Amino acid sequence: MTYEFLQxxxxxxxxxxxxxxxxxxxxxxxxxxxxxxxxxETEQRMLLNSTGRKWELTFTTLVxxxxxxxxxxxxxxxxxxxxxxxxxxxxxxxxxxxxxxxxFQHKRGNLxxxxxxxxxxxxxxxxxxxxxxGAVATFFEGSNFIVSKMNLTxxxxxxxxxxxxxxxxxDALLCxxxxxxxxxxxxxxxxxxxxxxxxxxxxxxxxxxxSVRLVGQTIPFLILFVAYVVHLMLKDGYAYxxxxxxxxxxxxxxxxxxxxxxxxxxLLVIGVILVLYGIIKTIISKTYIKxxxxxxxxxxxxxxxxxxxxxxxxxxxYPSTADLQSSLTIQNSxxxxxxxxxMFYVSLLIPFVxxxxxxxxxxxxxxxxxxxxxxxxxxxx
Amino acid sequence: MxxxxxxxxxxxxxxxxxxxxxxxxxxxxxxxxxxAVIMGxxxxxxxxxxxxxxxxxxxxxxxxxxINFAMGVATGxxxxxxxGTNWSNYSWFVGDIFxxxxxxxxxxxxFMESTFVAVMYFGWDKVSRGFHLASTWLTGLGAxxxxxxxxxxxxWMQNPVGCEFNPNTVRNEMVSFLDVALSPFAVDKxxxxxxxxxxxxxxxVVGVSAWYLLKKREDVRELALESMxxxxxxxxxxxxxxxxxxxxxxxxxxxxxxxxxxxxEALYNGGEDVSLTGIAAVNPFSQPDYENEKxxxxxxxxxxxxxxxxxxxxxxxxxxxxxxxxxxxxxxxTVEPSAEEKMERGRMAISALAAYRKAKTEGNEAExxxxxxxxxxNFKYFGYGxxxxxxxxxxxxxxxxxxxxxxxxxxxxxxxFFAIICYMVWKKQGIYAPLHIQEKFTGWKAKGMNWLLxxxxxxxxxxxxxxxxxxxxAEFGRQPWTIQDMLPVGASxxxxxxxxxxxxxxxxLFLFTAMxxxxxxxxxxxxxxxxxL
Numbered sequence: 025m026t027y028e029f030l031q032x033x034x035x036x037x038x039x040x041x042x043x044x045x046x047x048x049x050x051x052x053x054x055x056x057x058x059x060x061x062x063x064x065e066t067e068q069r070m071l072l073n074s075t076g077r078k079w080e081l082t083f084t085t086l087v088x089x090x091x092x093x094x095x096x097x098x099x100x101x102x103x104x105x106x107x108x109x110x111x112x113x114x115x116x117x118x119x120x121x122x123x124x125x126x127x128f129q130h131k132r133g134n135l136x137x138x139x140x141x142x143x144x145x146x147x148x149x150x151x152x153x154x155x156x157x158g159a160v161a162t163f164f165e166g167s168n169f170i171v172s173k174m175n176l177t178x179x180x181x182x183x184x185x186x187x188x189x190x191x192x193x194x195d196a197l198l199c200x201x202x203x204x205x206x207x208x209x210x211x212x213x214x215x216x217x218x219x220x221x222x223x224x225x226x227x228x229x230x231x232x233x234x235s236v237r238l239v240g241q242t243i244p245f246l247i248l249f250v251a252y253v254v255h256l257m258l259k260d261g262y263a264y265x266x267x268x269x270x271x272x273x274x275x276x277x278x279x280x281x282x283x284x285x286x287x288x289x290x291l292l293v294i295g296v297i298l299v300l301y302g303i304i305k306t307i308i309s310k311t312y313i314k315x316x317x318x319x320x321x322x323x324x325x326x327x328x329x330x331x332x333x334x335x336x337x338x339x340x341x342y343p344s345t346a347d348l349q350s351s352l353t354i355q356n357s358x359x360x361x362x363x364x365x366x367m368f369y370v371s372l373l374i375p376f377v378x379x380x381x382x383x384x385x386x387x388x389x390x391x392x393x394x395x396x397x398x399x400x401x402x403x404x405x
Numbered sequence: 406m407x408x409x410x411x412x413x414x415x416x417x418x419x420x421x422x423x424x425x426x427x428x429x430x431x432x433x434x435x436x437x438x439x440x441a442v443i444m445g446x447x448x449x450x451x452x453x454x455x456x457x458x459x460x461x462x463x464x465x466x467x468x469x470x471x472i473n474f475a476m477g478v479a480t481g482x483x484x485x486x487x488x489g490t491n492w493s494n495y496s497w498f499v500g501d502i503f504x505x506x507x508x509x510x511x512x513x514x515x516f517m518e519s520t521f522v523a524v525m526y527f528g529w530d531k532v533s534r535g536f537h538l539a540s541t542w543l544t545g546l547g548a549x550x551x552x553x554x555x556x557x558x559x560x561w562m563q564n565p566v567g568c569e570f571n572p573n574t575v576r577n578e579m580v581s582f583l584d585v586a587l588s589p590f591a592v593d594k595x596x597x598x599x600x601x602x603x604x605x606x607x608x609x610v611v612g613v614s615a616w617y618l619l620k621k622r623e624d625v626r627e628l629a630l631e632s633m634x635x636x637x638x639x640x641x642x643x644x645x646x647x648x649x650x651x652x653x654x655x656x657x658x659x660x661x662x663x664x665x666x667x668x669x670e671a672l673y674n675g676g677e678d679v680s681l682t683g684i685a686a687v688n689p690f691s692q693p694d695y696e697n698e699k700x701x702x703x704x705x706x707x708x709x710x711x712x713x714x715x716x717x718x719x720x721x722x723x724x725x726x727x728x729x730x731x732x733x734x735x736x737x738x739t740v741e742p743s744a745e746e747k748m749e750r751g752r753m754a755i756s757a758l759a760a761y762r763k764a765k766t767e768g769n770e771a772e773x774x775x776x777x778x779x780x781x782x783n784f785k786y787f788g789y790g791x792x793x794x795x796x797x798x799x800x801x802x803x804x805x806x807x808x809x810x811x812x813x814x815x816x817x818x819x820x821x822f823f824a825i826i827c828y829m830v831w832k833k834q835g836i837y838a839p840l841h842i843q844e845k846f847t848g849w850k851a852k853g854m855n856w857l858l859x860x861x862x863x864x865x866x867x868x869x870x871x872x873x874x875x876x877x878x879a880e881f882g883r884q885p886w887t888i889q890d891m892l893p894v895g896a897s898x899x900x901x902x903x904x905x906x907x908x909x910x911x912x913x914l915f916l917f918t919a920m921x922x923x924x925x926x927x928x929x930x931x932x933x934x935x936x937x938l
Contacts, residue, residue, distance in 0.1 A: 102500065174762055391531050
């Protein structure tokens, strides 16, 4: 295994974790729909308990995504988190309140009542995917930062990464394309949430409403997603010369990436087809409840391809709009060969981890959530 | 050369925010770790005997575990990301080493915990008894493995091993994973922290059970007695182990962080045959005049105690604050340089790094090689180059001194307390005496039982105070270092204004405090309600 292989391998794993995170944000998307999809308390409790049994997995994937990024590309961790301070802090605020909202909401002794926690779930459901989608969009749109490792020695300010404006990340939200991708992720997670409920909650009333709601979420998602993909294919990208490390602007860089890495293009098409298949079949068929799986797999594949396009093929995955040469690439921001190799061996555990998650998921979801269960179960959220 | 002009307030706020998050996090995690063992034992009893009582008991403690668990997860997420948001320089400078344990923690531990905790809560009637029991233990195991990796990371900051500085990438890089993952410092830290968490779980279970007995709740009497029995046995084992591992931890601290030990002991001037301070009048509100005072006033000490603790020999040499600042010669003849000399050599290392990078850019390989040599010769003191005044090297002594005594004092009390309850269990005395005998208790016997039960309840907050005191000793004691001798806090922070960090500090303070208040109230209501019978 060469150093270059390990760097590419770890970008693949980071992309995979990011893709899984987007899929698992069906929890967030679902939470935004609980109080409109469920028309009475029993229905709302069924939906709440449905996402409530998976929220830890989403949370864990977010934490692992952060940890794996830290281990494999510490310069990104340092530059983006330390620079886009407010963007990341907003993401964290929404996730903190979400974590306790399930457990505390309906418990006796809850000093503030259920309503604030319901709002927390909804706010996290909207702003979590929006801001995470926006953060991912900065991989393509760039951010306003400067990196100078010599700062560690040059006297005035030993901090090597700094943000070139005072907004510390909020400037990303002023870029319309960041918002386009952000809102595309919001609608995608709502679609996933609906499909997850369809599969996990055994209630005909809820299921019939899901089919209708699905249309309303799919149309804006498709418009936003197609608009962003077209924009991405046409926009300039930052490329680097692997020999010298010099970064330059290349027109239609991501389109070139897709053509040169043609298997990714095939995968992208497969991913999109799976997403559309799952959604359309769920809308058309009155008995089909497994749409979450083709759409989920399609989501993972599509997001994976987009993230691979951001970093592979000598592309700067975190372009700097303030200083071209400060842009982060897989090559200049990764951990040492020794660390990447060590972590490679650790990553061999991932199939085992995925295996027991699938096993436990299947064991738990074999019995769907029913009105009777939420009325009887003492461990109810 | 003026190397550090970062706004000191920004550093203080970054420290405050991290401390706030860590302290809150550490309110919830120990109970998770401790309860996991106790409810695991109870569910194992249910699995083996099939007796419904054990199922009820396990589910009751699991419900309290669940209320507490979410808060630990929420604060843990913030903690991980704060390394990047508030300590970005640190994240680059040592991310090559420090990131790995965090990633492994996520992959190996968090997924195990989050997958099986859902089965544990909701799977009672969905999966087999065996699978459910496995899920309960795997939830606890996941939490424990998670603690292992985060403590490996923390231990590495206190005792950086298994790494080398790379002047080309301007960072430290890992050269031995095993040295990092299995450093004796990490092993001691893990054992001490985990056993202290078990104590909290045990004190909590015993305290809640004592409340039921004090309230004479007949509906939960058996649950209270059995829970107290299991809690006391776990607690006694854990508190004895915590004492042993604590002693070993102090020995390690003496070896690699002598300033921390000196601060813990308020030892201004060391030497041979140093006594161990039991108590002394150290003003908790101001840094003592360690330069001019011979020793802390009104000191009561155990002769030669500190020499034994720090060196494992009766007459061992232990340096005090002034020895460390002024330099000293060990009994074996090796010389520890003064703080001034270390600061000078640190500045030489930093200058050599700058010169090396310049020579490399200009293609001057001979000059680059010469500067690398200077850098390597002085790198041991690299972090001292950022220190402006040697007084910065002395942590705040009162916090270290008193927090250490609070931790050790309560630790000893816990051993005694759990031993008394275990004795009662063993001898079937006191609350464990048959009911018809207890009914005849009058006078001191009846009062004695109540007194013990009240003490059990009082000890719940005490266990938390002891645990947080341990955190204070570990983290305040290593100031000003983020990474011992390598990087001070001032050179670790992000380029964020103090106002921004202060704002997020208060937002977190509000969120965490509000959530804690809600949690405590829910917990109290749940305890009052008792198990579903």
